[in-house]
Amino acid sequence: MAESSSIEPPEFPLKSNYNVLAIDTDLKVLEFIEKSCNKYSHQVKICSETSSAIKLLLEEGVEFDLIIMELHMPMIDGYEFLEMLDDEAIDVPFIMMSEDRTPLSQKKAFKHGACDYWIKPFFKNESLFENKKLWSPMYRHHFYFRRNILEEDEESDEKGETGNNSDGEAEADDDTLHKKE
Known part of the structure; x- marks a missing residue:
């Protein structure tokens, strides 16, 4: 496996508006x-409503640079929404927002893929939407998400397309039947 220091950080697309x-x-x-x-x-x-947001995300030609979502939504909460993004392979930085200040909620949001967690209310803080303030969570998402993909690709390259290790033996978690030859 290649050393993690050999992974170059991906280029981060800076924009003037998102x-x-x-x-x-x-x-x-x-x-x-x-x-x-x-x-x-x-x-x-x-x-x-989350249903209208999902419809927008799945619409062709519509691309978002950032999603900001309340954790406690009816029908689909923020955690489930993040899982849906993952299932649909939608790669968009995600900021969870909530009045829930508990470390458990924040940790769970990050575990599900959020790149930042904003505590509500934040009505006096318009500066959150300045480019330099948005770049930080977006860069974290961009770097770590793509870095994980690069590492997974390197691991699968080492195993080869057959799922065998470099000695030609099947990996232990391979659940296909093995016949003696």
């Missing part, structure tokens, strides 16, 4: 996000 998807049932929060994004020249789509 396409943001904001999801929350609280219309005041959505209004604040929209106003703040517009102030910093970001385009924003707001959704008060």
Whole structure:
């Protein structure tokens, strides 16, 4: 296996404005996000239901640079939404927001793939939407997500396409039947 120091960090695309998807049932929060994004020249789509957000994400030709979502949504919560993104192979940096300040919730959000966790209310903090403030969580997502993909690709290259290790033996977790020859 290649040493982790040999992995080059991926190039991070810096932009002057971003396409943001904001999801929350609280219309005041959505209004604040929209106003703040517009102030910093970001385009924003707001959704008060997860079903409409999923529809937007799956629509062809619509690309988002960032998703900001309330953790406690009806129907599909933030954790389930992150799992759906993973299942659909949608690679978009994700910021979870919630009034829940518990370390457990934050840890669970990061474990599911969130790149940042914002504590509500944050109405007095329009500067969250400045480019330099958005770059940090977006860079974390970009670097770590792609780094994990690179490491997985290197591991599968070492095993080869057959799932065998370098000695030609099947890996222990291979659940195919093995016949003696």
